[in-house]
Amino acid sequence: MFLRCLAHREVSILADTHHKVVVDAALEKHESTKGSLLPILHEIQDALGYIPSDAIDVIGKRINRSRAEVHGVVSFYHHFRTHKPGRHIIQVCRSEACQALGANDVIDKLKRTLGIEFHESTSDGQITLEPIYCLGHCACAPALMVNGEPRAKMKSERVDSLINELRATNYDD
């Protein structure tokens, strides 16, 4: 029974070939370096947007750490996601310098307009909203990062146009 469970797990890993390719490549690239776990996880999240739970088993086996250990690392760091994010990711700074120029208004407006809280995605799965604690743009606050690109001096009045801009790029792959 136990073995069958394991076998079943292996099947579920193989089931998503794209995941397997990505995870294997990440392990291949980093497993021989010292303290390889963060580089491996970054490689996977850069490619997939998150760390799939079945990847945790595979990583643990390959680098000789228990599943619990790998899971513990993934959950310790705010950067790593365990769920697939939306196609667009808005990371908005909550820290003091941004608050001093109205970040909380921007955040409220983002949440209301998108109808979501932090760490959630819109119902169509397109936009994910995340908090971040300082982006280093504290001299031109409030700051956001949209799909990895900075936006400074944000205003709540500009939230609508930002979201429209993102929605307009939804389907033109």
Next chain:
Amino acid sequence: MTTKIFIPRDSSAIGLGSNAVAESFARVAHSTKADVEIVRNGSRGLIWMEPLVEVETNAGREGYSNVTTDDVESLFKSLVTGERDHEKNVGLVEDIPYLKNQERLCFARNGVTDPTSIEDYLEKDGFKGLKAALNMDGKSIVETVTQSGLRGRGGAAFPTGIKWNTVLNCSASQKYIVCNADEGDSGTFSDRMTMEGDPFVLIEGMTIAALAVGATKGFVYLRSEYPHAEEVLNEALQVARAKGYLGDNVCGSKQSFDIELRRAAGAYICGEETSMLESLEGKRGLVRPKPPLPAISGLFGQPTVVNNVVTLSSIPFILANGASAYKDYGMGRSMGTLPIQLAGNIKRGGLVEKAFGVTLNELLYDFGGGTASGKPIRTVQIGGPLGAYIPESQFDLKLDYETFSAAGAMIGHGGIVVFDQTVNMASMARFAMEFCAIESCGKCTPCRIGSTRGMETIDKIISGENPSMNADLIEDLCDTMLHGSLCALGGMIPFPVLSAMKHFPEDFCLEPHANKVAA
């Protein structure tokens, strides 16, 4: 003759539109077949002027501030015709008082050069410090750094030379240089600007550190919130390797040193050095008890120099110009210069590198020009989320480690966050507790649980529930956190909380005179 146009690739400038401006310039240049070269420099640190486009002229570099894509065509026209009366013209950049009145040792090249051009770097005194160090033994390099009086710019202000000396005196098969580029403090961006605007100075500083203590491997632990710094630093590392400044034979000296860039993962606590070492080892970032000191048993148990980006980037100047050239700046035991970051609600936000001894008033008003909103400044927070809130009555404080600590404040990484009169200090105190709850590594109960209790208690105060009794509770709790925490996250979060209560009791529904807090 080719006209050089400089458009910053610094990520704050990008956040303000510099990439779009650069693309627009390139398009117009292409279509008009104008003889121009676009250089993507770092930022001068005059962030309120970004995107600051500069044009090389016979008299020097002329600046155009807050350029948008709408300005590009008219700006181009004035460049070609030689008429410089464009409305965005701010004159010669180096004559702008904000820049002219600084003492730029560490940031001498930032915004001036192409960050990944080693030719630019060499032309502006680059690798002079390394050349000097290559002719010295480890002991005399360490001695020079000790003599300079340089103290750690990451927050704790520990003398750098003494730390290096400990590592030098350890005998070990492997030693490491770890650069702390986790820059988690709100209001700080000097590490980011260094890596994006002058990455070779960091590479040079780390290499000198390696020669000094006998390390062969270095790591830069870079926060994941800085993808642009990662990109520039990676480019620079490749160039440095290709040109023989890193690798098995550093500058033909037969000494070997290389640097690996490691990306962090969004945990504030991993800026604490031992937590960072755990993270580099692939673990959760739990703070290690000290001793052992990282200098004796650090990364993978080996002797390790852990230094901040700005600390390491201050080293090349010291080696190139001698300890006393650096030591001549500053006051008391705070020697040299500090890249100060003016942030938050400030009219002229940006980077100001000044010798220690400059007052807050000078920084906030002469450089900063007061608030961005035009309302009076109510308070500033200095030293990141663990730093105290300082009221206007103390703005005559001189920037000096000892002066600050005597006033119950800290300089930390040199970030100054400005708030105007609309700030509610109870909600800032609450935010401090919330931040501590989110970022606690979880090892100590006062920090892990106390922060959540603190948040709840401040909520009660905010809703008017028995403010005086709850304020007493906060004081007790802060006392427990102060004494019962392993590291400065739990141990110093009481500073912003208690200073807010002490200086702004009215925001906590407390009578000013009934307030017993002594932060």
